[in-house]
Amino acid sequence: MPADTATLLLDRAQTLIQTRGYNAFSYKDLAAAVGIRTASIHYHFPAKADLGLALMARYHAALEDALAEIDHRGRSQLARLKAFIGLYRDTEARGAVCLCGSLASDRETLPAPLQAAIADYLTRSERWVAARLAEGVRAGEFAVAGRSADAAASLVAGLQGGLILARAHGAGAHGAGAQGTGARGTGAHVVDRVQRSFLALLHSA
Amino acid sequence: MPADTATLLLDRAQTLIQTRGYNAFSYKDLAAAVGIRTASIHYHFPAKADLGLALMARYHAALEDALAEIDHRGRSQLARLKAFIGLYRDTEARGAVCLCGSLASDRETLPAPLQAAIADYLTRSERWVAARLAEGVRAGEFAVAGRSADAAASLVAGLQGGLILARAHGAGAHGAGAQGTGARGTGAHVVDRVQRSFLALLHSA
DNA sequence: CTGCCGCTACCTATGCATAGATAGGTGTCA
DNA sequence: TGACACCTATCTATGCATAGGTAGCGGCAG
Numbered sequence: 001m002p003a004d005t006a007t008l009l010l011d012r013a014q015t016l017i018q019t020r021g022y023n024a025f026s027y028k029d030l031a032a033a034v035g036i037r038t039a040s041i042h043y044h045f046p047a048k049a050d051l052g053l054a055l056m057a058r059y060h061a062a063l064e065d066a067l068a069e070i071d072h073r074g075r076s077q078l079a080r081l082k083a084f085i086g087l088y089r090d091t092e093a094r095g096a097v098c099l100c101g102s103l104a105s106d107r108e109t110l111p112a113p114l115q116a117a118i119a120d121y122l123t124r125s126e127r128w129v130a131a132r133l134a135e136g137v138r139a140g141e142f143a144v145a146g147r148s149a150d151a152a153a154s155l156v157a158g159l160q161g162g163l164i165l166a167r168a169h170g171a172g173a174h175g176a177g178a179q180g181t182g183a184r185g186t187g188a189h190v191v192d193r194v195q196r197s198f199l200a201l202l203h204s205a
Numbered sequence: 206m207p208a209d210t211a212t213l214l215l216d217r218a219q220t221l222i223q224t225r226g227y228n229a230f231s232y233k234d235l236a237a238a239v240g241i242r243t244a245s246i247h248y249h250f251p252a253k254a255d256l257g258l259a260l261m262a263r264y265h266a267a268l269e270d271a272l273a274e275i276d277h278r279g280r281s282q283l284a285r286l287k288a289f290i291g292l293y294r295d296t297e298a299r300g301a302v303c304l305c306g307s308l309a310s311d312r313e314t315l316p317a318p319l320q321a322a323i324a325d326y327l328t329r330s331e332r333w334v335a336a337r338l339a340e341g342v343r344a345g346e347f348a349v350a351g352r353s354a355d356a357a358a359s360l361v362a363g364l365q366g367g368l369i370l371a372r373a374h375g376a377g378a379h380g381a382g383a384q385g386t387g388a389r390g391t392g393a394h395v396v397d398r399v400q401r402s403f404l405a406l407l408h409s410a
Numbered sequence: 411c412t413g414c415c416g417c418t419a420c421c422t423a424t425g426c427a428t429a430g431a432t433a434g435g436t437g438t439c440a
Numbered sequence: 441t442g443a444c445a446c447c448t449a450t451c452t453a454t455g456c457a458t459a460g461g462t463a464g465c466g467g468c469a470g
Contacts, residue, residue: 005419005420019312019313020311020312020313020314021226021227021228021310021311021314022226022229023226023228023229023311024227024228024311024313024314026454026455026456027455027456027457028454028455036419036420036421037420037421037422038456038457039420039421039422039423039457039458039459040419040420040421042456042457042458043418043419043420044419046457047456047457048456048457097309097310100369100373101310101366101369102310104302104310104369104372104373105226105302105306105307105309105310105311105369106225106226106228106229106310107224107225107372107373108224108225108229109225109226109229115373118373119373119374122370122373122374123374126370145350145405145406145408146401146402146404146405147401149398150398150399150401150402150405151402151405153367153370153395153398153399153402154363154367154398154399154401154402154403156366156370157362157363157364157365157366157367157369157370157395157398157399158359158362158363158366158399159362159366160362160365160366160369160370161306161361161362161363161364161365161366161367161369162358162359162362162366164305164306164309164310164362164365164366165327165331165358165361165362165365167309167312168305168309168312168320168323168324168327169324169327169328190358190362193354193355193358193359193362194355194358194359194362194363196351196352196355196359197351197355197356197358197359197406198359199351200350200351200355200356200406201350201402201405201406203350210445210446231428231429231430232429232430232431233428233429233430241445241446241447242446242447242448243429243430243431244431244432244433244446244447244448244449245445245446245447246430247430247431247432248444248445248446249445251431252430252431253429253430253431
């Protein structure tokens with residue numbers, strides 16, 4: 001669909017980073033994936049750091065869109081939180097990890113603006129979850145066992161880590177196809193498990 | 206302390222991987238950190254993959270030792286779980302992430318045995334936590350909100366993700382010293398938050 | 411309508427640094 | 441003497457990046 005080469009480059013680069021890591025993907029890989037020469041990539045993104053930055057900007061924008069979408073539908077706070085978790089479930093289904101999680105591992109080798117972008121993304125997620133929790137409690141929709149702020153941080157951490165666990169075992173994805181057997185390896189559906197534990201935290205009290 | 210060069214190499218390599226990622230650290234970096242030439246590294250570890258594998262083997266062995274230590278002290282299951290979480294708190298305090306979490310990001314570029322070692326480590330952690338929970342419930346020590354298996358996966362995921370969050374914001378660690386200001390950045394003490402949320406899951410019911 | 415201008419989006423060719431790895435030599439201690 | 445632990449020197453492959461060239465398009469002056 002994206003006849004736009006720059007967009008295609010971002011798409012492929014994101015996939016490569018999420019599967020191979022920022023430092024392990026090369027312009028050669030990316031060029032091959034897109035069907036142009038490595039030098040042409042520099043036309044669109046002067047340096048690798050520019051590509052990374054553009055990628056995080058787009059990723060963050062997509063998060064904002066998704067959160068706005070969820071909030072706009074204006075359902076219960078619980079439903080919103082479930083929808084948020086659903087975003088991670090989709091990522092898990094694609095056998096991917098969060099772009100942030102992947103970049104965070106190579107943190108020290110990344111340019112400062114990129115490091116900041118990663119932190120922003122995670123902070124934004126955490127704040128949004130915390131706000132949903134606070135609102136849900138205020139409206140008497142549910143009670144949170146323990147502190148809301150702890151639960152928010154814990155959920156985001158659990159989701160990020162969940163993606164790592166899911167891909168670490170299972171994973172597989174031998175380049176296969178779109179079928180997706182569903183249950184691959186022992187650690188399938190980690191995000192579901194995280195969701196259930198998180199929800200168990202809410203109804204009590 | 207470790208006059209043993211091989212051990213020193215493993216130590217430094219582990220630090221490098223945990224801060225820069227597997228593919229972003231080079232033999233040159235490692236040689237500089239240890240004080241020998243790059244070629245000498247090959248004497249101890251013929252290829253980079255051998256080093257990675259030895260590292261994971263040692264890391265897994267350390268986990269087994271730590272778990273055995275915890276179990277051997279034979280306290281309550283709750284105390285054991287807290288001690289387990291304490292391992293991650295120590296890692297967070299050092300500004301590091303779990304070796305597995307770091308390696309998992311570069312997964313596709315790693316040799317198969319190393320991929321397997323990562324999965325083993327995480328599975329082992331999860332199984333141990335699940336066993337503690339089951340035993341605690343059996344002994345009437347506590348009740349678990351939701352399913353024990355979910356809580357176990359959720360805790361391991363939360364701890365792994367927690368380390369990522371902690372380092373993503375805050376982090377800092379400008380190579381400084383051993384003081385450790387304690388509160389660095391907004392997301393300090395994420396592991397504590399995960400612990401509190403996890404414990405909130407236990408007392409209820 | 412034609413012919414040139416300049417832009418976009420790519421190309422080939424090349425540069426320089428670094429990657430991991432190897433061969434073979436050196437010093438030291440049992 | 442010989443094994444161990446390290447060295448120097450060197451190799452090939454690959455990394456990201458640059459320089460400079462060109463095909464194809466739209467606009468517009470004559």
